[in-house]
Amino acid sequence: MSLDDAARALRVTPLTIRRLEKAEVALKPLYVEKLLETYGADRQERDEFVAFAERANEPGWWHTYRDVLPTWFSAYVSLETGAKTLRTYEPHYTTGLLQTREYARHVLSGGFPNDSDEDLERRVNLRLRRQALLERSDAPTLWVVMEEAVLHRVVGGPEVMREQIERLLEVSELQHVSVDIVPFTAGAHVGACAPFTYFRFAEPELPDVVYTEILSGAMYLDQRSDVVAHLEAHSRMSLLTSDAHSRALLNRMRKEYS
Numbered sequence: 001m002s003l004d005d006a007a008r009a010l011r012v013t014p015l016t017i018r019r020l021e022k023a024e025v026a027l028k029p030l031y032v033e034k035l036l037e038t039y040g041a042d043r044q045e046r047d048e049f050v051a052f053a054e055r056a057n058e059p060g061w062w063h064t065y066r067d068v069l070p071t072w073f074s075a076y077v078s079l080e081t082g083a084k085t086l087r088t089y090e091p092h093y094t095t096g097l098l099q100t101r102e103y104a105r106h107v108l109s110g111g112f113p114n115d116s117d118e119d120l121e122r123r124v125n126l127r128l129r130r131q132a133l134l135e136r137s138d139a140p141t142l143w144v145v146m147e148e149a150v151l152h153r154v155v156g157g158p159e160v161m162r163e164q165i166e167r168l169l170e171v172s173e174l175q176h177v178s179v180d181i182v183p184f185t186a187g188a189h190v191g192a193c194a195p196f197t198y199f200r201f202a203e204p205e206l207p208d209v210v211y212t213e214i215l216s217g218a219m220y221l222d223q224r225s226d227v228v229a230h231l232e233a234h235s236r237m238s239l240l241t242s243d244a245h246s247r248a249l250l251n252r253m254r255k256e257y258s
Contacts (some may be wrong), residue, residue: 001039009038027053065126068119072217076197079209081133084140085200087234091147093155094164096127097134098144098171098179103164104128107154134177143178145191145237151181151253162257169250172221172243181249186240191233197228 003014010017010031019025032053035048045143062069062077071078079099080086088095101124108123109115115123133139154161172179184190196212210221210230221227 006035006038010034010182018083026057029053029057053255061129062126065122068122069126070117070217075220076211076218079199079211080197083088083199083200084202085143085198086140086144087143087198088196089145089234089237090150090195091192092150092153092195094146094150094168095144096140097130097131098168098177099127100160100164100167101128101158103155106160134171134174137228139176140177143180143234143238144185145180145182145234149182150251158257162254163251165254165257169247169254172247174252178243179246179250180238180241180243182237182240182244183245183249189235189237193233196230197226198234 003017006017007014012031016025019026020031029050033046033050034048041049060078060081062074066074086097088097093099094147096104099107104127105120105124108127109120112120127192134142149163151161155164168179171177182191185245194214196210199209199211201208207222207224208227208231210227212219212221212230221230
């Protein structure tokens, strides 16, 4: 059925149908039901799809933090919540999903220096609440690659750093979490760039997505060439270290902060 045919069924413009199909606008359950009826779907199929559309339009739990959640970051939290695999590269700080409360507070206070104490606390609570996904029964696989520089950047003082490193050692024991530390001795390498996160989903229809930050916002990449380039970079960086070396480095740095 053409866009024109589908548009006539809903009494809308073909542009509206195109935007619906490209997920550029929210799905209206009445539109979904009418289109499925037009396409010949049976009653059970229509009911299932309408239920999906209604759920898709419900705001996520992070919606209550919208006052301190940058517009460009809300999509990240949604992707993070729905992913089955996350692979992240961090050259500057411990990745947000593994930060302790005090470490997160100091990182966020540096990133948002004009925040009130109340807003800063809400940002910290949002970051910690995101970490609950690692405790779900269907928790995603998290593979973190960090630069050794992260361990030398003193965030909040020695006590905060020691607690953060202990947290990394603890979570690296989990079956679904890997923490790789690229040592200084690795020299120049393909991933020495901005931090990024790769998302893969259980649903085969959903494309892989890469998120990367810039100073004033972020980019979401889903072109196959862009995704593959970041995925290969992550894999190459992980080969520059090993689990044993990463744990030894973490243990050494924990002693230095004692």
